[in-house]
Amino acid sequence: MPVQRIGLVVHQGRATALDVRGAVQTWCAAHGIPCTEIDVWSEDHERRSGREEAHAAGDPDLVVTLGGDGTFLRGARIAVKTGASVLGVDLGKVGFLTEVPARDLTAALDAVHAGHALVEERMTLTMRASRPPQVPPDLEALGCFGRGPVLPPPPVRPQSTAGEGWGVALDVNALNDIVVEKFARDRQVSAGVYISGSLLAAYSADALVVATPTGSTAYCFAAGGPVLSPHMDAVVFTPIAPHMTFNRTVVAAPDEPVALRILPHSGRAAVTIDGELRGVLEPGDWIGVYRAPQRVRLIRLHATDFYGRLRDRFRLTDAPATATDGEFAPFFRPETPVPPDLAGLRLSPPAAAR
Ligand SMILES: NC(=O)c1ccc[n+]([C@@H]2O[C@H](COP(=O)([O-])OP(=O)(O)OC[C@H]3O[C@@H](n4cnc5c(N)ncnc54)[C@H](O)[C@@H]3O)[C@@H](O)[C@H]2O)c1
Ligand SMILES: Nc1ncnc2c1ncn2[C@@H]1O[C@H](COP(=O)(O)OP(=O)(O)OP(=O)(O)O)[C@@H](O)[C@H]1O
Incomplete structure (x- = not known):
């Protein structure tokens, strides 16, 4: 279906992004498509x-x-709520989620429109919590780690059943991860971690990450976690610097939901959703994280080559001993029909088709 309306999320601190914004607006004007900028980072923006x-x-x-x-994550947070698709123009440093370089923008918009x-x-x-999350004002500046102003805490979903022991259901969709992390440099987070309702272990750690397969190449990856294909569904739990052998x-x-309950003697913990501070947990509070019914719709111009992107973006290097073997032949790519x-x-x- 042709594009009806575009929402534009721009990295305001990057000059090239501001130039490319003009190109999107010109394309929209030429096609009679309304385009609204959503400046989630501006200090003046509600x-x-x-x-x-x-x-x-x-x-x-x-x-x-x-x-x-x-x-891209800031755009996905908005798009997922109405089922909109997200097209990421790559103007960043890593560009794992973004799809097109700026030079291909017009061709990409034409392709989506056609x-x-x-x-x-x-x-x-998504998640449930023992009580509606809040960020006390005195912790805001400490918790947003030099990034933009904090977003509001996630709204409570109407189907919440807090009084019955299931916690409050929150209107959250994390594409990468939901992270519980320490606030103070010298106070680790201590939490009981439950999977499918069973206690796995009690951790004392810098942070505890619950990620999607998409998020497996983000924070989890930095902590030594496995890379999961983004084409699969899974709930990935990774502790960051746990003070234990496991x-x-x-x-x-x-x-299988993953739940984290803050232990009585733990320091306070920040809850970040896709890198944004969204709540603070006190000892005794808990969150339960599980697969949401909603999915983020990523625009792709070609069939995805996730492993090629992994090799490319993380600059994977081949074993030095293989250097003398020269070029790598393609695998499963003869001209003949697929068996x-x-x-x-x-x-x-x-x-050639990418
Ligand atoms: N030590 C770490 O690597 C670390 C620490 C905190 C948060 N994070 C990640 O940062 C994410 C938020 O990203 P941001 O760009 O707003 O903050 P950021 O700029 O701090 O991002 C950290 C890095 O992760 C990359 N990244 C983000 N999502 C990715 C993905 N799905 N696959 C591969 N790389 C990815 C970004 O390009 C960036 O280089 C969080 O969801 C969390 O996973 C990583
Ligand atoms: N909309 C914005 N307005 C002003 N500054 C911004 C905006 N978005 C990001 N920044 C600044 O850029 C820094 C990097 O932000 P962020 O990591 O979210 O960018 P990014 O889109 O992931 O790009 P990169 O790949 O370069 O990190 C932030 O710490 C902030 O200082």
Whole structure:
């Protein structure tokens, strides 16, 4: 379906993003498509939930982000609430989530408008909490770690059943991760970690990360966690610097919730959702994290080559001993038809088609 309305999320601190914004606005004007900028970082901008932000922008069906992965995450937070797709223009440092370089922007918008783009759906995480989350004003400055103004705490979903012991359901969709981390440099977070309702272990750590497969290449990856294909669903738990010998990641099934209960003698803990501070937990508080029904719709111009991107963006280097073996031949890419037993497999597209 042709694009009806664009919501634009721009990294205001990057000059190239401001230039490219002009190109998007010109394209929109030429096609008669309304385009609303959503400046989630401005000091003057009212702090709104993703849903309110989408409604205020006229419920765009396409969100275009101009920046890096952080800007993409800020756009995804808004798009997921109304089922809009997200197109990330790569103007950042890593660009794992973003899809197109700025030079291909117009061609990308043309392709989306003509219905030629692919949509890749990614799992998100949602959560319940023992009480509605809040960020006390005195902790805001400490907790937002030099980034933009804090977003409001996640709204409570109407189907909440707090009084019955299930906690309050929060209107959250994390594309990368939900992280519980220490506030004070010298006070670790101590928490009991439950998977599928069973206690796995009590941790004392710098942070505890619950991630999606998409988020496995972000914070979890930095902590030595495994890389998961973003085409699968799973709930990935990784402790950061736990003061114990068991420091492994646990990859739970998509229907196995991961819960964290702050222990009585723990320091206070920050809850960050996709890198943004959204709440503070006191001893005794808990959160339960599980797969959300909503998925983020990523625009792709070509079939995804996740492993090629992994090699490229993380600059994977080959073993020095293989250097004398020269070029690497393509695998499973002869000109002849695909044999029946391989027909259902997901194979990255040939380099020429990317
Ligand atoms: N030590 C760490 O690596 C660390 C620490 C805190 C948070 N994070 C991650 O940062 C994310 C927020 O990103 P941001 O850009 O707003 O903050 P940021 O700028 O601090 O991001 C950290 C880095 O992670 C990259 N990144 C983000 N999502 C990614 C993904 N899905 N796959 C691969 N790389 C990814 C970003 O490009 C950036 O280089 C959080 O969701 C969390 O996963 C990482
Ligand atoms: N909309 C904005 N307005 C002003 N400054 C911003 C904005 N977005 C980000 N910044 C600044 O840029 C820094 C990097 O932000 P962030 O990590 O979210 O960017 P990004 O989109 O992920 O790009 P990169 O890949 O370069 O990190 C922030 O610490 C902040 O100082």
